[in-house]
Amino acid sequence: MEEYMKKNNYGITLIALAVTIIIMLILAGVTISALTGNSGITTQAKHSKTKNELAAYKEQIDLFIADKKMENEEFDEESLFSGKNTLRYNTQNENETGTIKTICPQMKNDYLKRLEIKKGKAILDTKDVTEIEIARSLGINVNPYEISEDGELISSNGNLLLIDTNGTLELPDTVITIGEGAFANTASDGIVLRKVIIPYTVKEIKQNAFNGNNTIEEVEFQTKSGKGVTKIGDFAFANCTNLKSIVIPDTVTDIGSDAFYNCSNMTNIKLSKKIKQISYEMFHSCRALVELNIPEGVTYIGAGGIANCSALKKLVIPSTLNSISDNVFYGSNSIEEINIKDGSGFVYENGMLINKNRTNIYYLSESAVNIETFIIPQGITTLGANLLRNNKIKKVVIPSSVNYIEVDFFTSNVDEIEIATDNPKYIVSNDAIYSKDKKILYMYFSKGSEVTLEDGVTTIGPKAFKNARASIIKLPQSVKELSAYAIYTSYVKKVVIGENINNINRYAFYACDLDLEMKKNNYYIWADGLLYNKDKTKVIECTKNLQQVEIPEGVVEIGDNAFQSRGSIKNIKLASTVSKIGNGTFAGCNGFVEIEIPSKVTVIGTNCFESTNNLKKIVIKKEKESIAGAPWGNRYGDRAIEWNSET
Template sequence: MLSDFMISIPERLADAFRDCKYATHVRQPGEEGDLFASCRLRFDYLTDEDAYRLGVCILDAPTVKIPAEYRGKPVIAVGTHAFRGLSKLQTVVLPDTVTRLHSCAFHDCPSLSAVEMPGVERIDSFAFDHLDALETLTVPVTTVSVGYGGIVRGCDNLRRIFLHEGRSALKKTIESRLLGSEIELVTIPREPGANEVYRLLRDGSGYEVLLGFPTGDSVSVPASYRGLPVKRVGPYAYADGYAVADVILPEMLEEIGDSAFRYITGPVSVTIPDSVKTIEGYAFAAGTVAEVKFGSGLVSIGEHAFDRCRLVSLILPEGVTDVAPNAFDDNRNLSVILAPTALVPTIRPSRFEKTDKGFESVPMSVRVFSVSEITEEKKEEELRNAHFDMVENKDGKSVTVRAFIRGALTDVEVPAEFRDLPVTVIGERAFYDCRGLRSVVLPDTVQVIGDDAFSRCIDLNVLTLGNGLIRIGKSAFYRTAIETLTIPDSVEEIGKFAVLSCTALRTVYVPSQVASAFSHTDLDVITRDVGNRSASDREQLAAIRAAMAKDRDDAARRAASSDLMQSASNEAATLIADYEIERREKEDAERRRDIEREALLRELQNQNETIRNNSGLRLIVSSKARALRHQARDRIAEI
């Protein structure tokens, strides 16, 4: 196996081995033993990485230490069956340059009981295979990924696997591979007061955060450690499903690693410092980010970096040269991208897959502009309108607000025009369940507010209606926090349950033609319109008060005669409205699940077909395939 290796001896020493026809060994005194121990290791050069992988070790000694470099290049991996059938091997020490253990890296070594692997990030399936003496295994803090088959097989005496605190996702993955096993998973607690685990970068210029924990209600990446800057957030460093209000990044940070903030929930807005050059794949995926402010130094954004977030609009800085495929996949609310001029032609729908706003759809498509060419006024208008999903009405002369995408906004003013067309309709459920929304101003151009338009906006306490409004739909303001409502004179129709369950509502200013819509509410004051008369003197004011008092007395007498019936009617109306809304929500949720199930089924069928077509061949799995598996696994877990 080592026939390609040759040891050269200087000519002046050649006579020392003359006539040694039967010599089979050369021994060296001292602790290290064999003078030619390094000849028992074979390294394979990896062209893409410009580094080496340990291919085979035939040095059957109690302890084997693998060098960090070979021929001036780093050793970064241990290959399949690299340590195989070594009966004397008890301990293996790997350098921190080794980041991957391939499948069955340690196979059938009956005496192997300890493996030191301080830098390993990925452990492939069955890396520890049939090791009789292995009783405990410590997964290093650097490890973020394990193979689909599990990391151990046939290790009958293995009792415990130790994992570091903050790696709960990794723990769940390993647990799923050990179903039915008696192996115990033990968590290694972090040191008291330690919120981060660091690793010195290879060039010694700064540190990488390997593992981090929230501080209070925020994640704050430190600016420095031991006098050197923190330049990188490592893979899965904060990807433990933390719920926080803020993510704070330091000014000296240069790289955000793969899945660094994946699954983190709570923050609505994230600011990327100017120093950051690279955002790797899945960095903020499956989170709640609705607004991201990119720094001027950004160069590249990796695959699925902001997958399944809540982005509404994007401004990509001039320095960005590479936006990976699917970087903003499944941002269903994304509608505006401002990009560098050179990048605009390269942005295609694949980079914004599964958004509800397709590139080729009607006026409401994802709109891509050049940052340098768009005027400041136009930019502000587009970014403001990005929060509204609008559709052109059939008459081609007006626009309906179909949906509102809140993002980070709490106060909203609906535009009077969109692309030179008046906004005339607030569609059904357009602002439905927009929690956190506190105030809305509608323009005079709006004539219709659809059914359930503002339903369940539980924080909405100020709503200003335009003077052109004609109709208000059923349950339009159901369960809002509105305290005072002014209905303009132009309104002719108000639907049932318009202000049902608005417990904070105390005063409604309403025109006489629709006052009856509020006759059976618990309002303190219902103020009628008195036409064009101005209540400028005391007699007029007294007459108005007397008329309103008479109305209240008449209403009280009518209510007293059928108090029980009215109470039951109100309760029934509330129940009916609640049932109808819940029924719609369930139908919507079931419809979404059906669509996702069908998509996943098609995807899995395609993958099975690929496997059948390539039977007997060694499949080279691309980064896209790995990404699909990541996504499929996440989707199945959600459904």
């Protein structure tokens, strides 16, 4: 019995101990919760501290604004911008400097990095939910601009607030990349952009970033210890028609195609010493540019790279240049001086810029083409586009050495072409250039009202009818293929296509306004200005300058470049059955303001909306980012896209 009582007492002691421990843990938990929980003492103390600090800063900012209004009635509250390194406003004395600490002297370093004043408004950069609530309760704005986690300033309406009332855009140093179309054509949003200051932290300026800003006057690239922008994307500063001068820092290694396209008032540009090429149409239509010094290290000039620079007088070519594409100098007819550094692969003699082995002509001076008969020197193998331009040349004599001819080499003034009989590739017959076996038509240059082609021709080459004047073209039954740009003329209004044509390349009817007559063709069908495949499931190309287009039900694909440069189209309705839209399909459709993409679409091709300069609304009936590749070349970037799966 005694032994039993001992065991029983021992058991009670263990139970009591366990109960005591549990009670102590509960009490400890309550205490910790009271101290650290969402409504705990410690947490509340932190919240109170944050609120007091932000309230003090807000009060100091309001007092600063009130003082400035009392000092000068012309003070504009919206002109006040301040941050870690800046302080500026419209009534500021010339020698007055400062930072946000001038306004808030006791500001802590944490807020010094995150609290700014823009257009007179306090703005806090934070993602903390509680801090957001506190800031908003005090009248402090939160995150007015959108920067991704990897530092990309995306295209959004909120980001346009970064532009101050003077039209200055000074980007925060948290930005690493300026996103596609981020500040394209801000004037269309009622915001004038005059000056851009790009901090050294920015590494890349993406496609269309500033495209269409015809009020930009100055772009300042900041560098620090060798750091700065390294890449400028396609069309980044295109159509900035008021930009007069720009200095590209030596940190830049890559400048994309059309980067400065149609900067028509730019008179001077200093290029980075680290670039390797002048890209495709990089300076196209820079009509005020007088001199261009291409830096050492550049090895290649792309097609149209210096085209339509009509005021260009002097060109300096580096010793490193070893390749020039076709059509580089089209429309740049005023070049008087070409300086070529020793070691380059080119020479300039007798008014001709040619390669050293004298096989290619790249530029002809005014004196070289101011004649009626132009004789191509023996040894030349390539006749590139737009070399003769509009002049008084009536006859061209081509030697046996020529093995490649661009139709655009000739102007419409040329009415006689003579080709050496021993030329192994080309022959002239009935006002046309054919392949030696007369299977390929390269160029038809008769100005007659009717087109007469050799029997047996199977292929119509690129731009073959560009210089023709006939209104109707009846292709022989032997023709099987139409090359890209085959019917590239504004004169032709009707083309009769035979039953044997089975290969119509994209762009075949580029920039045409014509009807097609299909005679028993087993591969294609044409209706209401659109060319389809035989079962009418794919739109291949638009052949007319339509204003309204409705894609019929049953069509599942709209082909590459099908509507490219059809600026006359104001509205297009896509069939609900469409699932694929090709590359460049609507590029250059400047009549578009809005387009709706059906829910079945799963693919939109690269640069589908490139140069659709007025397209500011792309409604997509799908979940956000469910189609890859956005914004598909649209100059306004993501701010033009409305994802809507419930529509």
